Amino acid sequence: MFAFRLGVVVLLSLLSGCETVATRPAGHLGEISADAAVAAATFGPGDRLWRLITAGGRLYVDASDDHGASFTRPVPLNADAERVLAQAEDRPVIAVDAQERVYVLYAVGTPDAATSYLSVSNTAGRSFQAPVPVSDPAKASGHTQDAMVVARSGRIYAFWNDDVDMGAARAEKQGAGLYFATAVAPLAAGLPNRKLTNGMCNCCRIAVDVGVDDLPVVFGRFVFRGSIRDHGMLKVSPAGLVGPPWRVTEDEWRIEACPMHGPALSIAPDGRYHAVWFTQGRRRQGLFYAHSDDQGKHFSNPMAIGEARKLAQHADVLAAGTGVVLVWKEFDGRQTHILSMRSANGGDTWSAPSAIARTSSDSDYPFLIKDSSGIFLSWNNAEHGHQLITIR
Template sequence: MSKNLFPKLPSKALLLGALGCVVSALSWAQMDHSSHAGMMMPAKPTACTSTSLDCANGATPFLTTDGRLLLAWTAGGSVSVAQSDDMGKSFGPAVIIGEHGKSLDTGADSRPQIVADDRGNVFLAYAFFKDSNWNAQINVAQSSDWGHTFSTPRSLVNDGSSQRFPSVIKRPDGSIFIAWIDKRLVAQAKKSGHSVLGGSIAYAFSNDGGDTFSPERIANESSCECCRIGAANDPQGGVAIIYRAIFPGGVRDHASQIISQTAMGKVQRVSHDEWKTDACPHHGPTIAVSGSGKMHVAWFTQGKARSGVFYANSNNQGATYSKPIRIGKEGSNVSRPYLLALGSSIWLVWKEFDGINTTIYLQQSSNDGKTWSTPKQLSQTNGYSDHPLLINKGDLVFLSWLTRADGYQLIPLNSNP
């Protein structure tokens, strides 16, 4: 059972039903998040096929400025959304947006993406597989009534190749940024008789809440095909992204870029881990940008130069990065780092698995990453769990975590200043 060092929220309401039968082997294979060499496996998801939150594989939160919590999740082959007016203590009726069965993309780095404005306009994105070759389509849907009803899901782009792993953020000006892994260049090369590794990083902006998007652009033609993209707003007006790129020689190290609606920044290498692999790690990075514009990043690697989960930062928009610092103890099974920046306050959480229990740890920096607090245990479970996420309402920071034992939890990490 989960153990929280912070006050635990009361149990969550049942939204759509009870537990069902066994999750298919295909679904587990898609979302296995610790199948990297040298890493122990956590528990598989408990038997469950209902579309309810109790059976969710992964849940993505969004907090509006007035305290509404919108939660999107995948369960039972469907994508659902529900709203909470009491910070996750209870939820209203769930709305099923898309039903795709075993074709729904519930891989380790795949999760529905949700953002909203303060007028009740909600934007949702998710992916599903179009065929048995793992070619995917990103669907988007919108709501104008706080998620009580949604438009019929439609494809984000008209290209017929594969698009997967959407990453969505709302900009301070109200626009929406979306990035994804796109395989149109791979498909074009294949038609020409050439073989190309991985995929590409593509992106687009919307200035009308997701009704329309700017023509998609390719930020990097060569990226890993199976790792989430980290994205964060940059106070200088752009969006900072980080992703697992493919460098010459098949090296899968990380890169960052600054992107705006009018310019696409240079691809900047985060570190020289020298991880040469043709495998699919399914273990993407995270990024946060502080009020000073300092970029904070964390990632997983199994390179020749270093192996494990690491943190670094950049004072010059990614032109150079600090020396990577290991997250967690060397030799421990660390995964899924996630960063949040508020002014000069930086928050970092991650998972550790000891063969029995999965534990969430927190480190916090109050001086823009110059020094960090001692790691602190936040929560623990001995069953299946989703990745830890961080969200905020003003200066209040919360850990968003889903476990099969305790359901969805929104755990406060600080109090009003």
């Protein structure tokens, strides 16, 4: 975990109660706190940019109507500092629905237990309801990987990994359970949660997107027989699983440890699934991209991404119409670079890789977000702070 230098303008805003943080250079979102190493961002209605910052055991949400040149006063979610579980591979999540309700999903751990909480703002981010638990308490070491999507209907789906009820599966090293909760606003005092499946690789992030049928699809690393850690998918409705999970990758990565390197998924308006993942398997090694036109049952031949000698890692993918963008990290021995590839025909052909950002400091994973004008890189690093960079 790295630390950012203190953002004086934001700190003064918090102390004075003023409503707008000072204007910043284009693309530079600034810093909120000395330890705000983990940030998440998304766009909502009206192309408003929403940002979630974890700092000092508190969570803050702010917003920008000018692509990060200025921000509203950060609004705290939790009243007191807590042991919020926030790291690059396992982080709090923010989502915004069509009515500009803002949802935040995060986990709090103690030495004995961890619980995921959901907080919602019905006032367009000006205030948040008290967080409500969505998971049962579990061992902190076994409760990981919060993920969340809001369907077009407005229904929210929250997911997480948990080994609270593994029994014999834990002894046989068959992975953790995947749980979910779902609701439609306004939220009740607590949300019932259910197990979807066993066999999840507990330390790898979960990727979730909503399909053309308005149901979420989960893409994650599973633990298959023989400690093979390849990827699988499953579809979920409000009632639970829509059929059993199915295997997607056949890389044959046998490892008795967690890679801490989850995949990414984006489902285009035409229904094409775009997936990226990392493997060190017997059949292939490195970062890969593939797409599917039959709801994830079959994928195109995997396309290698990046340079293995530069440690290509932690890719993200995002589709907008027939346009698709890939981003990932590489390290050349001195600097970390964010590279990008673009496709204008739904992933059939791709541009050559191009470097779009770099830093000599510690940095977060790269993430892609979109509004009506295009696709953007959202990236945090200690040298430049939180950046929003136009890609297309």
